[in-house]
Amino acid sequence: MTATIIDGKAFAARVREQVGEHVSRLKADHGITPGLAVVLVGADPASEVYVRSKGKMTVEVGMKSLEHRLEADTEEADLLALIAQLNADPAIHGILVQLPLPKHLNEDLVINAIDPAKDVDGFHISNVGLLGTGQKSMVPCTPLGCLMMLREHHGSLSGMDAVIIGRSNIVGKPMAQLLLNDSCTVTIAHSRTKDLAEVVRRADIVVAAVGRPEMVPGDWIKPGATIIDVGINRLDAPEKGEGKTRLVGDVDFASCVDVAGAITPVPGGVGPMTIACLLANTVTACCRANGLAEPEGLTA
Ligand code: GUN
Secondary structure: OOOEEOOHHHHHHHHHHHHHHHHHHHHHHHOOOOEEEEEEEOOOHHHHHHHHHHHHHHHHOOOEEEEEEEOOOOOHHHHHHHHHHHHHOOOOOEEEEOOOOOOOOOHHHHHOOOOHHHEOOOOOHHHHHHHHOOOOOOOOHHHHHHHHHHHHHHOOOOOOEEEEEOOOOOOHHHHHHHHHHOOOEEEEEOOOOOOHHHHHHOOOEEEEOOOOOOOEOHHHOOOOOEEEEOOOEEEEOHHHOOOOEEEEOOEOHHHHOOOOOEEOOOOOOHHHHHHHHHHHHHHHHHHHHOOOOOOOOOOO
16 A cells, blocks of 8 residues: 655645635735734744744735844843733734743743733643643644644544654644544653554554654554654755755655555645644634634634
8 A cells, every 4th residue: 555645735835825815804804914923032043944934924925924033142031021012012913932942041931921812832831721621722833734634634533543652742742632632542652652663553643743763664553544744854865965964754754655544744744734824823813812703724
């Protein structure tokens, strides 16, 4: 069997198109332009790339993009003052503080200073609690993108066995909550899990989010299972020339593609969905802030 390749790039383009249509309606019917503020502290090169890409796509769907770049040695009080200012600004509907923050800043404190209604990352403790109790919340972008792809491929996920490898606050834990809310039987595996191969072999759905290149081989996969590969790992690729690199996921694509029923590629799978879901969350936050109907199909 050769797996269906789930095309995240094409799916993300459709999500952005839907967001763009909703933004046009908000402008035309209500005179409202959704605004997203991104805060970057320091100059981490990977974060710079993400932030530039987020800004470009925000503008492409017709929203307002504001970037705040702060020095790496910014004091916590100054960052908190900026967040308070963005919380109070009615033209800003979404606030994202790019992680990781420099070591001297308390990440939990900073994230929990964001107004939960503007927390388009879904990292604020109150959004985490709302998601965990099945209430309306802002949902973290990467797990939301994974859920959208799973629902698109399967329709209902009810009763499926899902194994998530990785227990991070950004992906593993919220992914588990979302799949539980969709009536999957959920297992969260991690570095201390005994006999990971056996656990993964039970899964109808495997979500790999550990950050270890090509860790999951094809012989761990139940025939026909759906694999969502969240990993983005950069490896040296001397075969492509000196200094060249290539991106791989947490799953060994070459061996898994012959066993799985469906699989997301890296690149072109989960990655593009993350920014599309950030834009979706921003338009959702804008609608909620203005007491308007939310776009359908863009929330969990
Ligand atoms: N750094 C890497 N991924 C993310 C993300 O999804 N949100 C934020 N705020 N920072 C990140």
